[in-house]
Amino acid sequence: MATGRTHRTATRSRGIPEATVARLPLYLRALTALSERSVPTVSSEELAAAAGVNSAKLRKDFSYLGSYGTRGVGYDVEYLVYQISRELGLTQDWPVVIVGIGNLGAALANYGGFASRGFRVAALIDADPEMAGKPVAGIPVQHTDQLEKIIDDNGVSIGVIATPAGAAQQVCERLVAAGVTSILNFAPTVLSVPDGVDVRKVDLxxxxxxxxxxxxxxxxxxxxxxxxxxxxxxxxxxxxxxxxxxxxxxxxxxx
Amino acid sequence: MATGRTHRTATRSRGIPEATVARLPLYLRALTALSERSVPTVSSEELAAAAGVNSAKLRKDFSYLGSYGTRGVGYDVEYLVYQISRELGLTQDWPVVIVGIGNLGAALANYGGFASRGFRVAALIDADPEMAGKPVAGIPVQHTDQLEKIIDDNGVSIGVIATPAGAAQQVCERLVAAGVTSILNFAPTVLSVPDGVDVRKVDLxxxxxxxxxxxxxxxxxxxxxxxxxxxxxxxxxxxxxxxxxxxxxxxxxxx
DNA sequence: GTTTGTGAAGCGATTCACAGCG
DNA sequence: CGCTGTGAATCGCTTCACAAAC
Incomplete structure (x- = not known):
């Protein structure tokens, strides 16, 4: 069942392979584009081409979610959009904090792709006192002193680290201590975190x-x-x- | 992942597994840090910890490069830095162009991590005529009209796309036609490219x-x-x- | 003694190929 | 028929475990 032993088998989550999870956003993006063009149904072949994967893989991926297609026809676009969104947890709102408002942090704050998918930038945090109060992307930057309070007040569970490498681990520890359990790390460092905290990294x-x-x-x-x-x-x-x-x-x- | 179709055996390159290649920069970063602290040698166990992988994997990875360690001792830090740099092609200079100088493009232009590893920002390119001539990160932005000439004059083979999604495929095609064979794509779109062109994508x-x-x-x-x-x-x-x-x-x- | 380098086993992901269903 | 859903085969990566080298 879903519960099992406490953690250990973090490879698969709810029976869905990690590799499949990583592709769901890709399918979702392609489906959203079809939806905007009011395309009602799509075959695995067409959708796979739009998402840049092969059709057998796509069908296998979808088979982990359930039987959402119709043989001889294909998949209902709207229905699939909903099912994948639900599976990814995008039917709810995720408040996110960005720590480190340099060039990259500011670019992330301005990035429209966040807001469009259930992610809301709840706060921008920087260690530089001079930044405090200055608005970036319409959101006032707050000082690192407030980090714990911000996390707590907003119920933030996802943090983005865009600080210099030297500050990343310390910021990470404060985020985790304050209750963040998922971290997207742009700093070029290996973060060490306790079990149960997910880290994904992006290194240009x-x-x-x-x-x-x-x-x-x-x-x-x-x-x-x-x-x-x-x-x-x-x-x-x-x-x-x-x-x-x-x-x-x-x-x-x-x- | 990357592309490759008709090539068939594009999975492995020169016998080094793709997964290993993806980790070499990680090892290199950890080794560089050790080198700066003047640490002369390091064991697979220590280095693996610093790179955030397990030691068996690291040893297997290194075994694809050759036998660069000393049993009972470990690896010579400087020597390994050189070998991995050479393997990754970082002993030469790679001119890079960034296309799309919005928030993200500007952040990338300012990102110090490029210059530090043999990558040189040869030019910044944007479609907005108002941007032309304006310096970003000390480099004047040039108009898209000049794209082909810039690629050619500078012998650029690596391009970074940071345009809006709608412009990405077209930019990609121009880059490839002009001679670029590796693309780092930040636009949230699937790029289609001819065989022989590598694409890596980063999607926040x-x-x-x-x-x-x-x-x-x-x-x-x-x-x-x-x-x-x-x-x-x-x-x-x-x-x-x-x-x-x-x-x-x-x-x-x-x- | 310590630590590397590597066959072999294990495991997850991909791909094939076709049965099953509309 | 066409297209999905999926066992079975395959592939590649990871991990184990130990012989070889220092």
Whole structure:
């Protein structure tokens, strides 16, 4: 059943695989776009294309939520929007605080995507006394001193950390102590939190580094194409010498 | 994840699993911190703790790069920093353009984490003519008209899209046509790109929705705990009445 | 002794392929 | 028929556990 032992198996929640949960917002976005165009129904194939996944995966994902489709027809757009919203907990209002109102924090405060989906910026918090009272995105910045009170007064359970790396862990601890149990971390640090607190991180620099890796590989592959030609020639020569083509390892393999 | 279709074996690149590649920047960050504290060597256990992963995973990850450790001792910090940097392609300079200089684009331009790791903001591009010439983070914004020329002149292969969702696909196509082969997308849209182009996406709203899901589940579990208490009481009562405890379903279950 | 590097087992996610239903 | 829903096969990543190296 849903309860089971206290925590431990945090991998699946309510039987829905984590990977599926991560894709539900994607489906929801695509469905919302269809809904705005008054499209009544959609097939797994169409919706999958709109969400950028493959249709078998989408159907499997939906199967974890229940049988919401009609065979031979597809899915009712409005109904699915509701079901996924409910599953994600977006039918309720989530007050959120943003801590660290620098460039990024201010950009987040101004980001429209928050408000549009049940997330409400309840407060902006910064350690700089000079910022206090200054409005950002129409919301006055409050000093860190008020953090605990703000969390408590507003019943905040989701916090966004956009402070410098050095301050992040301390802010995190205060948020958690004050009752926050989900954290979105933009600071380039590993946060350590007690069990039962969820942390997701967004690190711009890491994303770029991953792209750089692949970019470098692409440049290398051009060179490899030439190397392959050489190897092919060698293989042909080796075959003449009575040696099998599977005998040796490509030059790109590590020793 | 990234793209890749006709490529078939795009899952692994140069034999290094994608999941490992995604962690290398994490290790690198932890190692850089150690390096700044002049720590000469580190064990897999210590480094794993600093990077927030488990040590077996870290050792397996490093094993894909080669045998860079010393048994009984650990890893040489400086040497590993170099090896990982090289593997990630950070020993070279990557010029990057940011397209869409709104709140987020400006925040990205100001973000110090780019410059610190071989990424250089070569240009800022925006469609608003009023922005043209205005400096952001010390770099003058250029108009979208110049996009192709900028990419070409600077040999840019990595582009960051921070435009509104509606403009993203079009910008993407222009970037790709001009020669960009890696894209970091902040716009809440699915970008479609030709084979050979990598896309990574960062979506703030999606991250929050995932947190909301888990947050809701936590709230549900508290309810379950209460429900369990009720069920236990009922079961006790039922037992007295001679009825089995498995008769009914918790109210939170779907129909 | 300590710690790495790695086969092998375990596990979750993806994909296939088709039965089942409208 | 068309399209969903899903067992079964497959794939890739994680974790275990220990032999090899220092």
């Amino acid at each position: 620099s890491i994303e770029l580094q991953i792209l750089a890796f692949h970019e470098q590989r692409k440049a290398g592959e051009e060179a490899d194409a030439q190397a392959d030609a050489v190897l092919a020639a060698e293989a042909a020569a080796a075959e003449k010498a009575g040696k099998g083509p599977d005998g040796d390892v490509p030059a790109v393999m590590p020793a | 709203s999606i991250e929050l929705q995932i947190l909301a899901f888990h947050e809701q589940r936590k709230a549900g579990e508290e309810a379950d705990a209460q429900a369990d208490a009720v069920l236990a009481a009922e079961a006790a009562a039922a037992e007295k009445a001679g009825k089995g405890p498995d008769g009914d379903v918790p109210a939170v279950m779907p129909a």
